[in-house]
Amino acid sequence: MPRTAPYHPVAIGLHWIIGLGIAAGFALGLYMTGLPFSPVKLQYYSWHKWLGVTIFLLALLRLAWRLTHAAPASPADMPAWQSTVSAWSHRVLYVLMFAVPVSGWLMSSAKGVPTVYLGMWPLPDLLPRDRDLGDQLLRVHFTLNCIMAVIVVVHSFAAFKHHLVDRDDVLARMLPFLKPRQDAPS
Template identity: 50%
Template sequence: MPRYTNTAILLHWLMALLIVAAFSLGLVMTDIPGITPAKLKYYSWHKWMGVTVLALAAVRLLWRLAHKPPMHPAGMPAWQVKAADASHVLLYVLLFAVPISGYLYTTASNVPVVYLGLFQIPALFEGTPELKALFKPIHYWLNMLLAAGVAVHVAAALKHHFVDRDSVLKSMLP
């Protein structure tokens, strides 16, 4: 059975966990009214996860460029191959776009990003209310697109496993 490399599998599942955690935390923290210590802590954790996802996305992309993934199953219809390839490209783009848009939104809000409480990531520009208003919906909708893309990705993996009974899901399991 063709499989992804152990490094690819580790990066996939680590990023999946971080993305679900960051997305969930984003929903929780934005529903907390006012400014509270818990809300500020959650925002910090959310940013830490975003920076980590961005760094891991870079590592993952470099790994993917150097290591070919397993071939699609024999007999898979051409339209499914194209859809799978396109959805993977979209997911990779979003793995970069979501954390970058979060960084831009935070910078536009004149709030520093202090990674793990250890060092501040430099701001690329001076924030303004207009830029904040621009980047807030961009970050939100990119997250919603990522959530939809992940849902389709999971549904496709389950379809391959339970309907097609091929090795697609097994190739990414530890």
């Protein structure tokens, strides 16, 4: 089975940094909301916002990279429906990498809670203070995060399925130290 080209190291780096940032932001978001009001909770909210802004900025960089550097082709023997689902899931993930942080920023603005990136750079409020709108945007932010979590989990399982079941090099393209799994000789 011929190997397909791996992703460029820049694309690989952005993929994993953004992926880890998304996982950390999601976990922190779930954890911090259940805490009682305290200085620690406020610090966690700040960190959560910093992660969101960072993911947004990295997503801009990733989108610019992707628009100027084509992704490697899918393996020739991959069914067309899998290529289509993969392409659309990637598009949705790109949209969510922007929509999730922006929905959080909008929510913070509507709730009257400033966003100060890394504790140094205040970001402008995008909306006037409106408690009801802030509550609605909280639900939007949560829902978008849940959708992203589901897609990321499916994306991850699909990558492992390609490696362990299909024995192709789809996962190895994003983890170049992996060798494609070949069927054992008979």
